Amino acid sequence: EAQVTQNPRYLITVTGKKLTVTCSQNMNHEYMSWYRQDPGLGLRQIYYSMNVEVTDKGDVPEGYKVSRKEKRNFPLILESPSPNQTSLYFCASSFDARGQPQHFGDGTRLSIL
């Protein structure tokens, strides 16, 4: 089954404790992206990757890091999480970066205390 898989689905942690949210897709997609979803603000792009070893900032990159060492994986790293990063996070992928529709994972709800 074609899918985007995120882990963990839920996480409660404390300020400053480094965490990684994993994202994996099995569709051989070139393009991957991270979004956060907040009430009243909708979905906003954090980082994206056009292909292996090619990443760039989205609209709200502060406080986040990403890497793309393999085509299927695109982890999101919070080196020193803060309460304002409490949000619902989605990973998405598409075949390429030329207007193809994106497919989303089921989300990771992060609470930073």
Added chain:
Amino acid sequence: QKEVEQDPGPLSVPEGAIVSLNCTYSNSAFQYFMWYRQYSRKGPELLMYTYSSGNKEDGRFTAQVDKSSKYISLFIRDSQPSDSATYLCAMGPGAAGNKLTFGGGTRVLVKP
């Protein structure tokens, strides 16, 4: 002003009614338009994808794009309680890559 405006609802309709959703946008560079459905505790699921002005139909769903008015619509015919969800419009390309710009979503409730 947001690049994409979408009424947050909630929109409540009786089962069998037509659901009408819409978004307006300001960026004339947008070329492709999508509608996603999002159930509670799930990720957005692609419903419709269009790359030009006009209508596109898929089963009970019809998407309309009017680029001259910067206005897109989604119609759901013969609505079912299972259509109760939040509907997000999205469009692109953005300034870089395949970035999508989303509306805030409209919550729809179809009552049996």
